[in-house]
Amino acid sequence: MNATLEAMARAIFRDWFVDFGPTRAKMEGREPYLAPDLWPLFPARLDDQGKPEGWEMGTLGDLIEFNPSEPLKKGTPAPYLNMAALPTQGSVADDWLERDFTSGMRFRNGDALLARITPCLENGKAAFIQSLPEGSVGWGSTEFIVMRARPPVPKPFSYLVVRHPEFRRHAIKSMSGTSGRQRTNKEAVEAFPVVIPSEEIWEAFGRIVDPAFDKIRANGEESRTLAQTRDLLLPRLMSGEIRVAEAEKIVEGGG
Template sequence: MSATKPQTLDDVCEFIVDCLHKTAPTQEDGYPSIRTPNVGRGRLLLEGVNCVSENTYREWTRRAVPRANDLILAREAPAGNVAIIKNGQTVCLGQRTVHLRPDPTKVDPDFLCYFLLAPPQQGALLAGETGATAGHVNMRDIRRLPLHRLPDLAVQRKMGAIIAAYDDLIENNRRRIQLLEQSARLLYKEWFVQFRFPGHEHVKIKNGVPEGWERVVVPDIIEINPRETVAKESDIRYVPMSSLSETGMTINMEDTEVRQTATSVKFRNSDTLLARITPCLENGKTGFVNFLSEGEVACGSTEFIVLRGRRVSPYFTYCLARTYDFRENAIKSMIGSSGRQRVQPSCFSEFVIGLPSMPILQQFDETTSKCFNQIRCLIGQNRNLSKARDLLLPRLMNGEIAV
């Protein structure tokens, strides 16, 4: 590998632009506004992203309009993450992010993205972090970041393409996961909310539910915060609130850790985790546990409510927990000081649903179990791909592996 003389990040970019230091007004849909949680390691994470109007988008892109192959760097929380903008992604910068446009005559955009994520550059970038609580990288350090051992442009393109291929596979799997979950939740809504289940044309509605169905409250069919015991001072995996997604079931394993002391909130595979505190519940934080070994018990944030199907399947339980009415019932029960309100467990005893007949439940489970099983396999594939990519990245970038 032939190397050029050391350069700075500013040397290989057409520009490096800071964000506007104010919060953009958001709306239901529109242009994605990239905050630091949306800056992944290589890719933008657009699930649950804030959106802004066209007028706001124009104001927030006055300095520069982000385009494909530009990079976005997070200045804090998590400081140092870098993502490349892909074709078709029209975004603007939220707070604490930086917009970089690589000069294609000097550096390959994919390569630069992954080069910045490699340990030497991350160490140099984060060495100057400031801030008592959240680490913060300043603009001067970003611009002056030394880029040692940059290979020739042709080699850069090959290296960038190799790592990008892993992220492309991960992204394709993520989209499949999203579609599979969407299909399960839509089936639940069609059958058990809109009552358009197989054979519904021949069934009358009595007392608000189809004839033959049972009117029940949630604790009749789902165990709330089931009790689990674990050996004292034994290793146990801990899942924080940050691991839960606002839009899907996948639990982010990067934020989990192994502890020797368990919290009071414990769960197993196939349990549903529901945030009970504001604003996490309103934002949609809910997860489906599918990453533990057989018989393994994990623990989590004390701000979780654990739901375990008793007379219904885990699939029914999770889909119910994602419905609007279920969540609104929980939100309305919240009490406490402003900003720290919590769901009252008694609210579940007040929420009435129709329990379908066993044949209908079995049909639903047969269909949705396939979706959930495929999702688990795809999540496993993505974890393996991420591990392989992260092992390959430093070896590729330091020249240990030739291309």
Template sequence: MSERVESEIGLIPKEWVLCSVGELIATNILEKPLDGNHGEKHPKGTDFKNEGVPFIMATDINDGKIDLVNCKFIDKRLADSLDKGFSIEGDVLLTHKASLGRTAIVTEIKMPYIMLTPQVTYYRVKNTNKLNNHFLKYFFDSPVFQDTLLNHGDSGSTRAYVGITAQRDLPILLPPLPEQKAIASVLSSLDDKIDLLHRQNKTLEAMAETLFRQWFVEEADESWEEGTIADLIEFNPNRKLPKGSAAPYLEMSALSNNTFNPRDWYDREFSSGTKFINGDTLLARITPCLENGKAAFVTFLDEDQVAWGSTEFIVMRPKLGLHPFFAYVLARTDDFKDYAEGCLEGSSDYVPVIVRL
């Protein structure tokens, strides 16, 4: 086993070098990282088109991928007139505002470049003999980097923010290049397997939703007793979590609109919010998250562990011995979503806790 030495981020192999982003810029390993255009140069809502140059926001980066289909677009003539934020194939993207730490590599774009908002920074490797861009992306994903990034967030801001200047102090760990490539290869293979599992889960979800509709809607028996959803589902069941205790925390942005798996939970001291356990279904109770279909089925907790999130969630749990997944599939049905959307109230846009079908 390689000898290990102490560093600012803990023990590391002796042959590995701990640098800062600023040092990698100074030694021409990285180009100067840049984000998108601020102020008057930032494209306005009226500038967005149905096609053109992809205009990438933090919300367009999820699970290591860039959504180049559902993102906003701007005219190329406008894009060419901007000062910065031109990201090209091979760049490593890092979100640094509000949703901190999402990453992706720019691949196979149809335009010469994509445009970034001020929420996203591109990192461009200048010396590929010293740094592999795939390794850099995976290092950005590591807990040690994510924790450091979170600690660099501007506590004086209402939204977590790590500006371009502050990013120069962030640590980058440099193994020898062959090790970088080996690490990236192994993690890439694992990502492919995770991708496959996600696709399988999505297929199974679609099958469950189809069966649910067939059994309980299309083939409903006239003799069945009518009731309300409250007869079958308990809303916001009581869960105990001592104030100040560290517990998994889930943001609204972590919920998907097309699969049950949430992402990006992390430990945080409980103050106040919605509490849930494995087997609970989470439903967005605010607009536009509800209309976008944000929901989750909780499976990521340890046994008897209680997690929490904001009050923007409704927690659903089946009664009468029904399988816990029943609530999630119900929440995904068009009839349920249509009715829930009709229950949005006033300017607060909240769905009532007890939804009556």
């Protein structure tokens, strides 16, 4: 389900902000394929630069804050994510643990993480942070780049950029350093060219993608609960301490 939800969000991201699908459809005289409240938000033609008329050209740094500063004193216990916790597919990175802060990149829920070092960048290690305790600051590897959408840009936009093939090629191409230790840097990915739509488009995009990623987060929480229940019950079932009927009663009773 999470893979389907993310695929839908990525398809909309590409259609609206890369392929300019609604504007091209209008230019070709095709029937509207978006909801009636969305269709009028898109320009009716492309300008001389090949972007929807009225939209601006910019860089990713105009839309996303890179490596935002967060207060976290050394020795403070905080959620920690290592590089191994970042998936190569999907957005979920739930394997955090509590560890005293020493040094590393800091982030909050709603931030995207991008691995900047070879081969992690090429392998697609990235995540969208959603599962930290409310209001907490997490931390992790110095080899993360933290990306936080600037309002009114919806928070999942930063993660959808991270998974965008053209962005990934740009980041990989910009890597430098000695063989085996090459890295991309904040300035290189910050300079990735983008188009900037109207605030109404951002609001409409948020109404679509925010619920999708809320559902991804909820699915992750449900999966963790099921895994904890499995880890509790399986050894007791295998040892004969309890039987299946008793296990079902424990699950139904919540513990």
